Amino acid sequence: MKGDVLIRNVTLVDALGERGPADVLLGEGRILSLEGGEAQRVIEGKGRFLAPGFLDLHAHLREPGQEVKEDLYSGLLAAARGGYTDLVSMPNTTPPVDTPEAVRALREKAEALGLARLHPAAALTQGQEGKTLTEAGLLKEAGASLLTDDGRTNEDAGVLAAGLLQAAAFGLPVAVHAEDASLRRGGVMNDGPLADLLGLPGNPPEAEAARIARDLEVLRYAVRRSQKKPHLHIQHLSTGRALELVREAKRAGLPVTAEATPHHLTLTEEALRGFDPLFKVAPPLRTGEDVEALLEGLLDGTLDAIATDHAPHTQAEKELDLLRAPFGIPSLEVAFPLLYTELHRKRGFPLKRLVELFTDGPRNILGLKPIHLEEGAEASLVLLDPKERPVDPRNFTSKAKFSPWAGWTLGGWPVLTLVEGRIVHEALE
Amino acid sequence: MRHLLDFRGWARTEVESLLDTARVMAEVLERPVKKVPALQGFTVATVFFEPSTRTRLSFELAARRMSADVVSFAAQTSSLQKGESYKDTLLTLEAMGVDAYVIRADAAGVPHQAARWVKGVVVNGGDGRRAHPTQALLDAYTLLEALGSLEGKKIAIVGDLLHSRVARSNVELLPLLGAEVWGAGPPTLLPQGLPGARLTSRLEEALAEADAVMVLRLQKERMEAGLIHLQDYIAHYQVTEARLKKAKPGAPLLHPGPMNRDVELEGTLADSARSLVNRQVHNGVAVRMAVLYHLLVGRER
Ligand SMILES: [Zn+2]
Numbered sequence: 001m002k003g004d005v006l007i008r009n010v011t012l013v014d015a016l017g018e019r020g021p022a023d024v025l026l027g028e029g030r031i032l033s034l035e036g037g038e039a040q041r042v043i044e045g046k047g048r049f050l051a052p053g054f055l056d057l058h059a060h061l062r063e064p065g066q067e068v069k070e071d072l073y074s075g076l077l078a079a080a081r082g083g084y085t086d087l088v089s090m091p092n093t094t095p096p097v098d099t100p101e102a103v104r105a106l107r108e109k110a111e112a113l114g115l116a117r118l119h120p121a122a123a124l125t126q127g128q129e130g131k132t133l134t135e136a137g138l139l140k141e142a143g144a145s146l147l148t149d150d151g152r153t154n155e156d157a158g159v160l161a162a163g164l165l166q167a168a169a170f171g172l173p174v175a176v177h178a179e180d181a182s183l184r185r186g187g188v189m190n191d192g193p194l195a196d197l198l199g200l201p202g203n204p205p206e207a208e209a210a211r212i213a214r215d216l217e218v219l220r221y222a223v224r225r226s227q228k229k230p231h232l233h234i235q236h237l238s239t240g241r242a243l244e245l246v247r248e249a250k251r252a253g254l255p256v257t258a259e260a261t262p263h264h265l266t267l268t269e270e271a272l273r274g275f276d277p278l279f280k281v282a283p284p285l286r287t288g289e290d291v292e293a294l295l296e297g298l299l300d301g302t303l304d305a306i307a308t309d310h311a312p313h314t315q316a317e318k319e320l321d322l323l324r325a326p327f328g329i330p331s332l333e334v335a336f337p338l339l340y341t342e343l344h345r346k347r348g349f350p351l352k353r354l355v356e357l358f359t360d361g362p363r364n365i366l367g368l369k370p371i372h373l374e375e376g377a378e379a380s381l382v383l384l385d386p387k388e389r390p391v392d393p394r395n396f397t398s399k400a401k402f403s404p405w406a407g408w409t410l411g412g413w414p415v416l417t418l419v420e421g422r423i424v425h426e427a428l429e
Numbered sequence: 430m431r432h433l434l435d436f437r438g439w440a441r442t443e444v445e446s447l448l449d450t451a452r453v454m455a456e457v458l459e460r461p462v463k464k465v466p467a468l469q470g471f472t473v474a475t476v477f478f479e480p481s482t483r484t485r486l487s488f489e490l491a492a493r494r495m496s497a498d499v500v501s502f503a504a505q506t507s508s509l510q511k512g513e514s515y516k517d518t519l520l521t522l523e524a525m526g527v528d529a530y531v532i533r534a535d536a537a538g539v540p541h542q543a544a545r546w547v548k549g550v551v552v553n554g555g556d557g558r559r560a561h562p563t564q565a566l567l568d569a570y571t572l573l574e575a576l577g578s579l580e581g582k583k584i585a586i587v588g589d590l591l592h593s594r595v596a597r598s599n600v601e602l603l604p605l606l607g608a609e610v611w612g613a614g615p616p617t618l619l620p621q622g623l624p625g626a627r628l629t630s631r632l633e634e635a636l637a638e639a640d641a642v643m644v645l646r647l648q649k650e651r652m653e654a655g656l657i658h659l660q661d662y663i664a665h666y667q668v669t670e671a672r673l674k675k676a677k678p679g680a681p682l683l684h685p686g687p688m689n690r691d692v693e694l695e696g697t698l699a700d701s702a703r704s705l706v707n708r709q710v711h712n713g714v715a716v717r718m719a720v721l722y723h724l725l726v727g728r729e730r
Binding site: 185192193196197198199200274275276277316319320321322323324 | 514515516517534535536537538539541542556557558559560591594597620621622623624654
């Protein structure tokens with residue numbers, strides 16, 4: 001058999017587990033064989049891992065309107081470098097992505113770039129104002145992957161309920177940024193003794209739990225009223241209490257899924273002691289106990305996916321003060337190595353589950369077929385190198401060249417990313 | 430001590446040596462010619478991202494009394510959002526040869542950020558709710574004048590501790606000098622806890638046997654934010670002649686100013702012999718001279 005690329009002696013890792021070594025032959029955009037064959041190009045995979053390409057459910061690519069922070073090219077290239085073959089862009093751009101035309105325009109432009117594949121999310125409400133619903137059916141036809149007003153919270157429960165019913169009719173998930181804005185007030189870090197000590201307004205963990213509790217009741221209502229199954233997806237869960245609520249809801253059979261971010265899994269509020277707005281993020285970094293609870297949630301399936309919430313900003317904005325600097329951390333290029341090192345290597349978190357949280361987990365949420373490493377599978381893959389290297393944000397492809405993890409030494413870097421057999425990132429030595 | 434940002438990590442001896450220097454400076458200020466050449470050749474910039482005429486004047490006078498050159502920069506916070514960053518402003522001043530930056534801002538941590546950007550010395554002139562270390566030093570200095578020593582003395586801080594940089598700095602500093610610090614205020618204006626202070630929402634508890642009472646300014650915004658009701662505050666937390674009977678006889682009163690008479694403090698008390706408010710302002714210059722001197726000249730280590 002003749003193929004384009006042969007990756008030799010590589011260990012396979014996907015949601016099914018770790019196995020190998022295998023000689024993976026790729027051609028015609030598929031895995032042709034796991035037993036080798038002839039190829040134009042041979043890559044040594046010894047000591048490396050081959051996994052299905054990652055899918056990020058939650059990235060801010062800032063196009064249209066804020067291309068100074070990021071654009072489709074820099075963002076999708078950053079994604080490819082991070083091992084992502086697929087990515088969902090958030091619609092809180094300027095203007096927000098709330099029409100089928102806007103969704104179509106993004107898709108077409110991304111396709112032409114030929115990097116990671118873009119699955120744009122569209123706004124749940126017009127202008128993300130929380131008042132009037134967008135056209136779920138037309139948005140779906142235009143290629144929207146989910147509906148969300150992320151960046152804004154959905155204050156009106158009735159609108160959210162209607163949105164869930166509407167989206168269900170067309171098989172779209174509705175994702176929510178769950179924070180009770182009135183309880184959060186002007187909070188910029190986790191509310192608690194440390195915030196009081198540092199003199200920073202706190203964002204209480206209860207603000208997240210309170211909103212999730214409400215949203216789950218709204219979901220219950222939508223389930224009762226709907227012929228088709230609605231799907232509520234909760235973004236960037238950050239507290240132990242919120243996790244408990246989702247766990248209970250799942251047990252009760254509610255169609256809810258949830259994600260956690262790399263920063264909420266590796267950093268705590270302690271990072272704010274130095275008053276660096278780099279660590280300002282919404283929801284805020286929480287306590288060590290919350291981190292432990294999130295890890296538990298990743299293991300027991302309460303959390304379905306790891307999503308970056310990649311939120312690039314300009315350096316100057318992040319050099320404002322903690323009240324004025326924008327919320328957000330850019331992380332597309334480090335997410336996997338970070339968690340591979342901090343969770344798998346240092347804490348023994350199972351690699352199979354970690355990979356699943358980057359692949360099948362998020363794919364399921366979008367209703368996409370899983371990719372498993374077997375003959376005939378789509379060759380959207382990532383080759384991971386366990387060799388350790390320090391994080392240097394100056395080399396990021398993202399326009400945001402700063403990182404909370406700058407200087408951390410990480411392994412598990414993506415050295416080759418393929419989308420349907422096409423190489424979109426290569427950093428082989 | 431390279432910068433004065435807050436009192437995290439400070440030792441008692443450092444504070445005492447700073448206050449000793451302040452005594453020397455106070456003496457200078459009693460002289461007919463209130464000027465020494467100690468900081469000749471140094472340039473001090475007051476960089477105020479939040480307006481405060483009193484604090485700025487106090488620092489500028491302190492710098493001039495020691496023959497430093499003084500430049501001052503006042504920014505509208507609104508211009509910050511328009512892309513003019515703190516960093517650019519500070520690096521511009523650095524390029525002009527500034528040695529010390531007195532930074533005032535409405536957000537916690539700006540002086541800490543500044544200290545990462547400039548090569549010179551940073552003095553926190555008040556940052557949001559976080560810290561106002563020179564205010565705490567002048568409070569300590571004034572308390573020492575009045576009480577002789579702070580060892581084992583009970584100091585009550587009354588009012589909106591949650592939003593007060595003055596309270597936070599005093600709670601960090603006074604225990605270093607041996608004082609027992611109590612904080613009292615309505616539950617919505619109390620932090621969850623501050624290392625160094627015992628907090629209570631019962632004013633009487635904090636005032637009981639207090640050796641001195643520090644009254645904080647109550648800001649209107651707290652009422653607008655629904656955190657307190659003014660009349661309720663006055664009824665339960667205003668420091669009055671009658672309530673002060675719980676404290677030690679003649680216990681002095683401090684207030685960082687500017688004062689809302691008859692809100693946080695009974696108006697007549699403000700003018701009574703117990704009030705050290707003017708003494709605080711007076712001592713402010715000497716204390717700030719000592720701080721600048723220590724940071725720029727007396728750099729140990
Ligand atoms: Zn969000």
